Every structure is written in structure tokens, then in C-alpha cells.
Amino acid sequence: MNNVHLAIQFFIQLAVILLFCRLVGAIALRLGQPQVVAEMLAGVLLGPSLFGLVWPEAQHWLFPWDSSQKMRDTQSYLFPASQLGLALYMFVVGMEFRVDIVRRKLTSSIAVSVAGMLTPFVLGAGLAWILFDRTTLFPRTTSLSEAMLFLGASMCITAFPMLARIIHFKKLTGTTMGTVALGAGAIDDATAWCLLAVVLASFEKNWSHALVNITGGIAYVALTLLIVRPLLLRAKVWLTKNGTVTDAGLVVGLALMALGAWFTDLIGLHAVFGAFVMGAAMPRGVVVRDLVGRIQPLTVALLLPLFFTYSGLNTKIGLLNTSFLWAMCGAVLIAAILGKGVACWVAARATGIPNREALGIGTLMNARGLMELIIINIGLQRGIISEGLFATLVIMAVLTTLMASPLFERLVGSGTHQPIPEPQAEEASEPKFVR
Secondary structure, three states, X not given: OOHHHHHHHHHHHHHHHHHHHHHHHHHHHHOOOOHHHHHHHXXXXXXXXXXXXXXXXXXXXXXXXXXXXOOOOOHHHHHHHHHHHHHHHHHHHHHHOOHHHHHHOHHHHHHHHHHHHHXXXXXXXXXXXXXXXXXXXXXXXXXXXXXHHHHHHHHOOOOHHHHHHHHHHOOOOOOHHHXXXXXXXXXXXXXXXXXXXXHHHHHHOOOHHHHHHHHHHHHHHHHHHHHHHHHHHHOHHHHEEOOEEOHHHHHHHHHHHHHHHHHHHHOOOOHHHHHHHHHHXXXXXXXXXXXXXXXXXHHHHHHHHHHHHHHHHOOOHHHOOOHHHHHHXXXXXXXXXXXXXXXHHHHHHHOOOOHHHHHHHHHHHOOOHHHHHHHHHHHHHOOOOOHHHHHHHHHHHHHHHHHHHHHHHHHOOOOOOOOOOOOOOOOOOOOOOOO
């Protein structure tokens, strides 16, 4: 395809994706599911698992797809566009992240995080050990240790961006429950990405990759929070005018987000972490209020659905074509729920959080969604897992995310938890606002 044909194809795809996501979202809302879950389902339905199965010619015409990536097709533009939406959304999540609550509940956040990492990791690694010699779910080029590390990391991942959207949908932003879950989810996912770096280093026989990933991530967080954040506080007078962020301030914020996403992507830690940390460094008050107000609507409505569609186009549920593979899929699902949801609930209770809030944290942490799709996409692209295991993990990600909202309503209920008041703004002259 030349550039003109790519543009023509992109616009028709964009219209179909947005309208279909909104249609599925309207149905999901009646079932108590947030729009983000609908978009995840819509992506799978538009792929070969349903659309390609029912009408393969039309699906291939609408989404031309060359898995070998030897020709310019849908992947040429859908992937970078989806990554932009993901980075922008995590930038917004970082700006709304309540560091003050994490400080107050640091013990709970760490306990929930550790429980939510160790238990599912052990269960996932054990499953990989069982499956390695008995199935073809891992290619021959993957070693047993790599298989165990990868499946363990996949099981302990949390749907960090999706978790943020569910928390927003349930009006839990700024509550102890929402912030502890987000804090623990951030730690879990960062650790899972470090584990992925170890797997990739072993797979590529290049251990410097893991070293750069881990040390580079620590250095980036330190640089952003200890140097960039204070500089932004001093520069706030040039970023705002008459109580609002200027166009120049918006551009500076977007440029810093892009630089953060670029660096963490460059070192192999993924763009979402760079964007999230940069969002957390933005000055609270009018800067955060206006940046969120100007960035969030278009990001959520236009760009984020592209990521779910991209992942859905890689998903082939039809590859699970035997009762044994479906049984393995069930085993993965059970291990995921026990290892994440139950373990996080127990950890939250052990640190003094009331039972209802602890149940809410366990339910929220159990959703895999977005980050699971990212990590298994990398595993599939690098040849660490087969398409069959990819489909199994997609089903696990979809079902654990679908469970989150109705289970939360049954165990906890919405609208009963009030946000904790925000601390005084970082500068006395900064106007207060309500989000």
C-alpha cells in the first residue's frame, strides 16, 4: 500500500472501530460494565475470533494484516496510534494519582503489591512447568526457565490503565480503596516488566538488556521526581495565565509526556510507565486540572479504542480447538483469580483495611485487561509463546476484567466511599479546585 491507500484504509477503520466500540459500550452499560471493558471486547470481536470467522473476506478487506510484517498494512499505523493513546491516557492517570494517600497507606500498598505478585507468579510458573513438556503452547526455542518466568510475569500483571478507568467509572478516585489498588498495581506492573526484561534478555542471550531496563527505570523515576518536578513548580508562572494553562503550557506538558514515554520505551520498560511517572510530576492545582480537561476527552474517545482493536486483531480464540486446551485455559483462569484477587484481599485485611474495602481492592487488582494484552503481545511477537497460549491468556484477561465490575457491585457497592480531601496545594497562591 502507498501512503494514500494507507490513509483511506485508516479513516474507514477508524469510523468502524469508534462506532462499534460505542455500540458494544451501550450494551455493556446496561450490564453494569464500564466503557473500557466494552472496548476490550469490541477489539476481540473485530478480529479473526468472530468477524474473521463469520465473514473472513470482509474482515481482511477492512483490516489487511500481514503477520510477517513484510508489507505495509494495518499494523503500520494502528500500532503507533494505539501507543500514543495509551501513553496519553497514562499521563492523565499519573496526574490524578494521589501520592499523599499512598504515603498514608504505604504498608497496605506494599503488602497488597507483594501478595499480588508472589502468589500468582508462583502459580503461573508452576503451570508453565506442567504445560512445557505436555503441550505445544511454548515454541521449541523457548526454554523451561523462560516459559516459567514469562507465564509467572503474565499472571502477576494488573490492568494498570484499565484499573484506573474502572476506578474512575466507580467514582473511587481519591479514595483509600482506589489509591491503594492503583499504588499496588503500579508496583506490580513495574516488577512484571522487569521480569519480562529478564525473559527477553535470556531469550536473546543479551543480559545487558535487563540491566539497562531496571537501572534505567530507577534513574528515570529519580530524575523526574527529584529534578523535573521542582523545575516545573518554578516554571508554573510561565505555564499559566489568568488562572488557566496556556497553549505553551499544554505543549510543554505533551512534550514532556512524549519524552518520558520515549525513554522508557527505549530501555524496554514500555511507554506507559514513562508517561505515568511524568504525569505524577506535573504541578498539582490549575496545571493538572487544565491538562486533564484538555487531554482526556479526545484520548479516551478517539485513541484508546485503537489499542484494544490492535490486540483483538492478534487474537485467534479458534486455536483452542481441543478439550485439553480449554481445560488448560480454565486452569489458568482459576490460578489467576486465586493468585491475585484472593491474595490481595488477604493482604489488605492483614494490614488493617476494613473487610469491605479489602474485598474491593482484591476485586480491582484481579482485573488483567490492558497490561496483560501488552505483555502477551510482546511475548507473541518475540516468539516466546504460541498463538494458542496467547489466545488462552487473552481469554483470562477478558474474563477477569469482565468479573471486576459486577463482583465489585455485589461485594462492595458503588457510591458509598467518599474521596479523601486533597492536601493543600503546593503553592499557597495556587487556586483550589474540585475534580
